[in-house]
Every structure is written in structure tokens, then in C-alpha cells.
Amino acid sequence: MIELDNVAYSYGGAELFSALNLQLAPGSFHFLTGPSGAGKTTLLKLCYGELIATCGQVRLFGQDARNLDRDGVAETRRRVGVMHQDCQFLDHLSVAENIALPLTVSGQTTHASDLTDLLGWVGLTRQMEQLPPQLSGGERQRAALARAVIMSPEVILADEPTGNVDWEMSQRLLTLLVELNKMGKTVLIATHDISLIRAAKAQVSARVLRLQDRRLQLAGADL
């Protein structure tokens, strides 16, 4: 689905990582961990076409990301649901409208019953008419997850989804992501949260990748 082959990325001449290889197979569950500034968010951005690798090849659903035109990138993003670290909502739209935004921009009809079901699944039925600034951290993350999955994407990328929430909410979000994986979705979660990884391994078969010293490697047995 998403393949990175010998990929490097540099910011202003400074190399962030290099010789990086990764394959996200259909239905797989990956964690991406590593110290701050190691390039986890950059790696996720490469996976949904927001950034182009400095070297190497990134293949998104079989197509070289470098060869995708602007419409091609938009099409790819409809197949990848992304939970951003800062959620990225439009503050003048209600929670329900924000969640339905991927359908809106792709010209698809939003069926009220489907939207209600999705809001119920993430536990935001009561907040559907509220504006994003009125939501708590956990509610924002759950709304971001709902928006990421509304197009029924094949891949879900989550960037620090539990960064601003308490342990109970982390578990709730993890449960939702595991449910999605059991429905056949490919999941990649970038996180610092070691306890979250340990909790997930009790529920799902997950590979843990560590991005450190410019290289990507499988994490040790302690994870």
C-alpha cells in the first residue's frame, strides 16, 4: 500500500534521515516511535504526499509519489485518513461539518444516519453541533479520528493521537484504532507513549519501529 524504498529527507540541507525502508502491508498495525525531532511527523507526511523525499522512492498505492500531480495527491489523501497532532479543524464549522469535510470536498453526499453512527462510535453525538474550540483535548482527538475514517480509507495515519489526553482517553482512542485495524484497515501510529504501545500489543499484533540516529529499525523486545 505504502512503500518507502531507500528514502532520505533533508530540511534546508540538514539530513533528517536516510536509507529508510518501510512497507505498510494491507491490514498491518505499526507503531513509529523515537525521540522528539527524529522525523516521525516528517515520515508520516511522506506517507500521505505532503512532502516529497529528497532521495529514494515513496510509492503510494503503487504510484511513485514524485510523479503524482496535484489532483493525484488529492486522490491519494482520500485513501489515507490522517489524525494530525494538532487536529487541524476549521473553527467556524461545527464538529459534524468538520467530520464530514472529506466527503464534502470530494463531492459525496453525507448521509445523516452514517454521520450519526460515526459520531456515536467515537462518543461525540452530544457535541455534534458544537464548534471545535468548545471541545476538550480528548474530544478533539476523537473528532479527528472520525474525520480520518469517514471516507473509509485503506490506511490510517495517526500523529501523536494521545499526546494531549489522559490515560483513560488514550485507551479509548487505542481501542477505536484497534477496532479499525480488525476491520482490515492499515494503521500507523507515531507516538512517544511507550505505555500505549505496550497496551496495544496486548490487543493486536503490532510492529514497533524506532526512528533514531537517522535510521529506522525494529524496536527491541522490551516493546
Add this chain to the structure above:
Amino acid sequence: MKAFFTRVFELLAGDAQADRAVPPTGYTARLTLLTSGAMALLAVFALALSLATGRWASELAQTSTLRISAPQGQMDAQTLAALEVLRTTPGVADARALDEDEQRALLAPWFGPDLPVETLPIPQLIEVIADGDGYDTAGLRARLAAEVPGAVLDDHTRWREPLVEAASRLRLLGFVSIVLIAGATGAMITLAANAALAANAQLIRVMRLVGARDIYIARAFVRRFTLRALLGAAIGTLIGTLAVLLLPSADAAGGFLTGLGFQGWHWLWPLTIPILAALVAFVATRQAALRTLQEQS
């Protein structure tokens, strides 16, 4: 053509959800309305000037005067003879003798309004209007010399040509003004659209992240600016047309410069101004939006 009208209809009908996604930006909306309204008002005046000077040039080129100086007892006979000569002259569309009131009006600026024209030995004037091809001036002079010895044909050549030239230049200036007004409108709307796009950079980023194509994002801005320009220009055109309508009529003042209003089907021309403004706004905003989206990626 059907596809074109379908797209125009889609643009005007809009997409309520897309409109909701892009919030209205107050000052750019007012700027677009005001600019297109003011420019449409100026365009109406430029259009009126162009069309009026076109008429003047045409009228000046086609009119001439026959002056009959004859003893009192022969004046009527020579006038009739001259009218008969003119009636049978190819290229003369119309000829008529000016009555006493009209001759008095012509002399009024110099002699006052109560001039007793009938008691003065002033010549009889005949207004001659040529058709599109005109008449043979030399041939007409020769016939008049033979049949109406007191007639002198003045085809206004001496003073007509500079006036026709001036009228043509004024007409050209009017059209150049319309083009400049369209260009200035486009430039102002481009600036307003750029400001709106810059103010919505975060919104554009989010829409892209969830899979919006550039054309979808651009369309939301283009539709808004096109409709604002259409509305502003419609208001400006209405005010401008009313102002032209309220100009003193040429008949009442009897002068030359008062004939600035539209005549006949020319009143339909101002209707094209809001459409032109909307078209300019559409092209300007579309170009600005697509360029900005390209730069922001």
C-alpha cells in the same frame, strides 16, 4: 455551448456546503462590491460618451446646408425648385426647408429671442441629409447653378472634418476608457481575492489535507467574487443609467453637447456591463486562486 451554460448555472447555483466551508471575509467583500459598482458607473458614462460621439460623427458627416439668397418675390419659388432638385438627386436621403422658428432659434444667440425674422432679408436655409453613400457635390452644385441661381451649397467641409475627427477621437477614448476600467476592475478584484486567499491559508491547508482538489478550493472563492462583482456592477450600472436618463434632453436644450444619452436600442448596451464585470471577476479570481494555490503547495 450546452456544457458552458451548465457550468455557468453550476457556478451561479453554487454548492452550499462548499460555501459554508469558506467563511466570508468582510472587507474583501465590501471592497469588491464597491470597486465593481464604481467601475460600472464609470463604464456607463464611457459607453454613453462613445455611443453619442459615434452618432455625432455620423450626423456631422451626413448633413449639409443649402442657402438661398433671392429677392423676396422669388424666395418661395426658388426654395421649391431647390427642394425638387434635391428630391431627385441620388444620395440625398432627406431635405427640408427650415421654418421661421428654427431660423429664429439659430440667430437667437446673436440677436436675442424676439428677432422679427420675417421682416429681415435673411436667406432661406434648407437642411440636406445624405444617405450612407453621400451625393455628388460637384454634380449637385452644377444642377443648382442651372436651376436655382440663388442657391449656395455648403457641405460644411471646412469645419466638419475637424469635428468629425474630434468626435472619432472621443469615441476611441470612450472605448479605451471601458477597456481600462475593465482592467482596473480585474486588478482590484485580483488584489481582493489574493487578500482573501492569504487570510484563509489555514483553511486551504486543512481542505487540502482532507483531499480537496485545487479547482474545488478555487471554485469556492471564484463563485463568491463573481457574484459580488455582478451585484456591485448591477447597482453601479443602474445608478449610472439613471444619471444618463436624467441628463437634459437634446430637444429641450437644442444644443450639441446635451445629446449624451442613449438612443433606441443603445439603452440595452449598459446591460452588458454587469455581465462583463462578472466575467472579469471570474477570470481574475480564478487566475489568482490557482496561482496562489500553486504557490502555497
